[in-house]
Amino acid sequence: MTTYPVKVVMNDAFSTLDEFIDSLDESEGRSSGDKSNFVLGHQALGYVYGKEVTLAPCGPVHGLMSSVYYNSNQQNESDNDDDDADDEREQLSCQLFRGIQQNFNVVRYHSLVVDFPDDAFSGDSEIESIAWCKGLVGNEEEYPSDICMALRHKQYPHVGVQFHPESIGTGEAGYQIIRNFCDFAYQYKMNNKKEGLVRGESIDAAESSLPATVQLKTNDLIASKTSHHQIYIHKLEGQSSSSSHPEEVFQELFSSRENSFWLDSSTGKTQLDNGEDNEGCPIISNSRFSIMGSNDGPLSRKIEYFGIEHPKEKRGLRVTLNSGNTETSTIDTDILSYLRQTLIEDGGFSDHVHMVSFNETEGDQTFHAATDIELPFDYRGGYVGFLGYELRHITQCSLFELEGGHGCTINDSDASRERTNPNVPTAAFFFADRSLLFDHHTGDWYLVGVANKDEYHIDDMLGWMKGTQAQIEAIGKLPSSTISSSSFVPNRPKDQYQMDIARSHEEIRNGESYELCVTNQLEAEITLPKRSDKKLHESPFDLYKILRTNNPAPFSAFMNFYNKDDDDSSDALLLSPYAAPHQNGESESSDMVKTINDRIMQELRDSTKDQAENLMIVDLLRNDLGRVCEVGSVHVPYLMNIESYATVHQMVSTVRGNLDGNTSNAIDVIEACFPGGSMTGAPKQRTMEILNEIEEGVSRGPYSGCLGYISSNGCMDMNIIIRSAILTPIPNTDDSMECWKASIGCGGAITALI
Template sequence: MDPAINPLRTLLIDNYDSYTYNLYQGIAEVYGAPPKVIRNDEVEWPELRRDLERGLYQAVVLSPGPGTPARPSDIGVSMHLLRERTPIPVLGVCLGMQALALAFGAEVRHAACGPMHGRLSGVRHSGHALFHGIPSGPKWQVVRYHSLEVPQASLPACLHATAWALAPPDEAVMAISHATLPYHGVQFHPESVATRWGPALLRNFLTLAHEFHGAPAHTLPEGLLPQGPPGTAPIPRPYPCTDDSCGPVLGTPLSARIDLGLVHARLGKGALPSSLGAAPRVFERLFRPAPHAWWLDSAVTDRGGRWSFMGSGKGGALWRTASYLGDGVLEEGLSGEGGASASTTTHRLPGGFWDWLDEDVQARRLCPAAATAAADLPFDFWGGWVGYIGYELGTELGPGAGLAADVAGNPPHASLVWADRLLALDCATGEVYALACHIQGDGRAADEAQAWVAGMLEAVQAVAGEPDGETTPGAGAAGAPQDPVPSPDPVLDFQPRERHERYLDNIRACLQAMHDGESYELCLTTQLTRQGAPPAWPLYRTLRALNPAPYAAWLDFGAHGGPQICCSSPERFLRGDRGGVLEAKPIKGTAPRHPKDPVADAASAAELEASDKERAENLMIVDLLRNDLGRVCVPGSVQVPSLMALESFATVHQLVSTVTGLRRETASVVDCLRASFPGGSMTGAPKLRSMDILGRLEAGPRGVYSGSLGYISTNGAFDLNIVIRTAVVWGDRISIGAGGAITVQSGPEAEWEEMLLKARVLRRAVASVDALGVVAA
């Protein structure tokens, strides 16, 4: 920011949108100070009016949001501010502009050209000061997310149209300003990653606000006007931090903290063969027979997956389990002799699952000496929680989620194991590390950890020396197409929870909700279930061969009534490294592979890359995840290094984007998860309103599917996937979740077929295990 620019005290009123914190980030960087954010129903108008009269704020920005400004619950206190002609500069975005128009008597109606969600348009403008330095015409491309519009013919004399979309598809009003009051509105989204000159528009509003208050107006040199969203590449902080204020244990009493030591050792390159069979053989020999065995499996190395981690219930004194049953009830198991669960207790959490997890993660961390000694380890998981967090835990993250919290008849909302002993496998080089945590200062525990590490590496060497009997296809080539459909396509008695016509009805309901402005995108899903589950471990081995994936996993919580999870996910939910850099990798946009026809396969990929529908689908989720990261990241650090890159997996082509940011030092690991969960690629946007709509349409809970699984490490790092392409075995039942993003360009039958396509490789894996007549070991 230009140091001569005076920071502006800005109030940002959030209309329950999922792009509000993109505005927050842009305002913070361009204005030199972050805005104060309040929800539109957080304070009553008399209280806010007093704050404005006292000069607490110098400008107000009204965020986008779902619904209509004609519905008081959708616009809240924003309408009071406008109708009372409050003398303060106001910028309304999307719904905010519509509220400005409605407040002064204009009409707000359904858009004549239909909903414009994630679509780009050229814009011409009148030369108003709000658009200083911004070209008028096709060079200025903006992103639109709206189903409603303000017809120019309905504008009263006090409101002037100042910008219009280029035809085609329409010439809709894209901006308005009041003739005498400092009120301005834009129908498009200046904060979108794909809007050009968005920061320049925010900068121009800053100038107008300063002029209103009699402050000197500053002109940013033309060469400094950014054409895209603000943002600089996040630079990791040093680890370990020598200042105890880094990574603070916020709100955790010192008496509750447990300082941890860490023992680790390695076997060098080539210690483990790179064939597909080596890692499963190590896991099967050394861990799988034990209760609570787990394997975070990077089954491919060319899609961000390099390190695999594995362990089991045969842990040390720190090992324990936790299952969240809903309604504040947590069941914990503690370690006994030989690592088995010795005792189980059930208790009610005063603050819910997320508060418990936050306190627990912050209370157990490596002591400075251990952190320094381990700083050169080339991976981030050094022990900590491993497991899954189910989709329904979105119920605890704010109003409007609309999800059933009842876990009766379904697996726990979350199941976790605190892994104090584990192996880390470098899938690219064959290196193997053994790690064991212990309580710092406990000499006996340190000796036991040292003995376990030495013994485990000896056991790995013994297993690695066995002949490789693996006959299934090799991993490491996720882009090699697999035949996705056996002939004939197996039905296998899987029954979708919503049958064909009901699913189509749900799609039509989604389309109507989007037409009415309630959502930009809705990620509708269903569950395909079957009584008579195949043995879970052979199923995972088969799935791994058919559909190798970078964020795959095998979790076995079946010994104590939990599920067994066979996951072949290609999608990262959220990763945070030791240096505080966050990364999300949303996938939106899917097309089938054609393994027997390279020409058709290339054509399918090209059609996906060129699809306006699929690109809009991806863009909406990228902007949503920028918002989620923006809630916890340093202003200016959120960026998109890769937008809609084509990646080809074994059975599908997909569009993958990458969003990064630098976590604020005051934000905990669980703050990051709370800000982003559930993953936006499984909800739609705006997130809360979309989840509410989906919760009313889908006939039951999603459970493990659509949630996340992975690890939270003792060093402040974490890595979790999106649980898709996954089979959940629970008792004698197997379920497969599948679905897709519904946008205004969706066709109901095509979406039904896409849902079946995503489930097909899992059904094929089940069919293969059934055909072999494999029984559980």
């Protein structure tokens, strides 16, 4: 959208600016700064100057297209006073639509409009309408009335547009509108040498006074040759045709351990067989690898954070070392601050890799350093875990301070702690110093180790590599698992959920939100036969094996944070087999299958609701990534593509940007984008407030958060947690059975269409 950096401040943080683009103008109608207002700012401008803001006659319009036509004569009037402002204003009239053809298409997100009941070019009104539409593209005849799409003050340099020129759907016309405004503002600035202020300070001074937590950026985390850790990788050669399957390896090596993880892909090989080796698609390229490990290396540790949804005595961050020692931080420490600080203390990010090879004939082991080694994956060991949805309180405060706000406080009065599982942390990670990576495309295994630079740790790690290789080569096939079905009970019953949908539609009609992702929690007790050859925490893995078989997905995970000996720690297991909502068709006839699938794909491709949802989230993510990426680098290479998987079709858009390495790192990306807009709706902050009321303050837990890794080299790969189950053990009087509480998050996006 722009090749120059944009300074973003909270809407109450500015005093005077030469120019600003505002989404909510708080009645400073007669200030000297130039204003271009979008949507709410456009409506506020109309209200301040005496117009009525009413419900749109056609109803809410969010993520949909309209054709706009405009008045090409946009000269300002003289105010006939004794000052010299008249001539200046006439010379600096904002030709907002210069260079744009009539009847250009725009994206609209609004439920309210500025009402111009009389002729737009007459009367004593201080403002006038300068652009209109007659409905939506394709149904202009159904809503023929002119709807104001842009207005301006007749004397002051204040303009507003009802549509979104910055939307990916508005395209080049939107870019031109912003260029026109910037050109106009630049000319105005040349005639009015005024410094922009934020709360009485110059913008540059205000930025330098941001809190230290906001200024702590990637400069301390840049790839460093002084890192305290070294990365070792051993590739198991000659395993392509006979290598053990990841499920078998995890079962044998990690399922019996109390703290373990598996970032799984059960579709990687299938995609390769189908000729889908497409590195341009992140779903296919990133799902090529599975990563697994446990919390038992000499440098490993488990980090658990309990946020405001937990009782005060439970809150805080706990770090459990492999030796079993536990240290508890202060209540003010959150997990993102901890991760950022420990990465600094560890010496920053490092991508210096030592490739390890073994000489079997002589029985010794050697390794050599290779800084320019090309590996097909980014993972180098590091932090593996999840961030639950309620971490939103931390990330939203960080954004508030980043954009000029001060004194952000987290209100915990609306958290329903009596309905929060005390054993499930808000967020949890392992520091994985020893892990395994499997390449589904080649069948190769990689052993990834992180060690200190002393000789003892290096020798110990090399011994682990040799032993693990021998274990993998000796693994045999495993029997399949079965489990009885269970009935789940919703946290909020059907009648209440229908009322929640009605409430969501009302909020959308009133202009409070464009889209709300309303969720619910389903709970059940799962009873399993107790087996003498298995420990309690091993049983959920049998359930996960069934899920990944019945619902193969490009991204899924099994995480075990079980700890039977620590009352303050978590007893939670996360099962997350990812999927999307559009089912593939099934039939015995392959021709019929293709016909049904083609029809379903076309229905999805033509779905107005899915298009609107997708467009809204794409625009939201472009905004989020724009906070941390290089100026002008955020782009959308794929918009609303239809992709097919084992059991589903889904509409996929890809948003990309180049991370600004001078100011941002992986933790900053999380703070800028979390929680994912597809699990909240838009605009994000206000929508989350409404959702918290609708969902009765009940914590979503890991559901709607994200899971993945933050690698030792600074790379990060996180996926939003959707279809998932949280299992925690519950007391059981039957010695022959074991009992688990299972919680599943579910929900969907609520929109309003004409």
